[in-house]
Amino acid sequence: MDIKEFKQKMKKIKKDVYVLYNAYRHPKTPWYVKILAILVIAYAVSPIDLIPDFIPILGYLDDLLIIPAGITLVIKLIPPEVIEECREQQEDKAGMRKKGIIAAVFILLLWGWIIYKIVRIFV
Structure with a gap:
C-alpha cells in the first residue's frame, strides 16, 4: 500500500465517523448498534487510548487498527438503507x-x- 492509498483510506474512515454519528441518530438503526456506534465514536474522539501514544510503535496501533476495525464492524451491522441515507447526509x-x-x-x-x-x- 502506498501513501496515496493510505491517505484515501484515512479520509474514508474520517467520513465514516460522521456516517456513524448520523446512523446513531437514525430511528431505523437497532439499539445495540447505536450503543456500539457511540462507543466507537467516543473512543475515536477521546484523548484517552487503550494503549498510550507515548509507547513506541504500540501506542499508535489502536489508532491504526482498533478504530478502523470498530468503524467497519458497526457499519456492517447498520441496515444498508440507513447507511445510504446517512452517507447522503454526510455529503452535505x-x-x-x-x-x-x-x-x-x-x-x-x-x-x-x-x-x-x-x-x-x-x-
Missing part, C-alpha cells in the same frame, strides 16, 4: 464543518485562558 456536511471549526476555536481559547491564569499565578 458544510454546516457540520463550520460547527467543528467554531468548537475547535472555543476549545483553543479556553485552553489559552487556563494557561494564562496558571502562568499569572506562578509568575
Whole structure:
C-alpha cells in the first residue's frame, strides 16, 4: 500500500465517523448498534487510548487498527438503507464543518485562558 492509498483510506474512515454519528441518530438503526456506534465514536474522539501514544510503535496501533476495525464492524451491522441515507447526509456536511471549526476555536481559547491564569499565578 502506498501513501496515496493510505491517505484515501484515512479520509474514508474520517467520513465514516460522521456516517456513524448520523446512523446513531437514525430511528431505523437497532439499539445495540447505536450503543456500539457511540462507543466507537467516543473512543475515536477521546484523548484517552487503550494503549498510550507515548509507547513506541504500540501506542499508535489502536489508532491504526482498533478504530478502523470498530468503524467497519458497526457499519456492517447498520441496515444498508440507513447507511445510504446517512452517507447522503454526510455529503452535505458544510454546516457540520463550520460547527467543528467554531468548537475547535472555543476549545483553543479556553485552553489559552487556563494557561494564562496558571502562568499569572506562578509568575
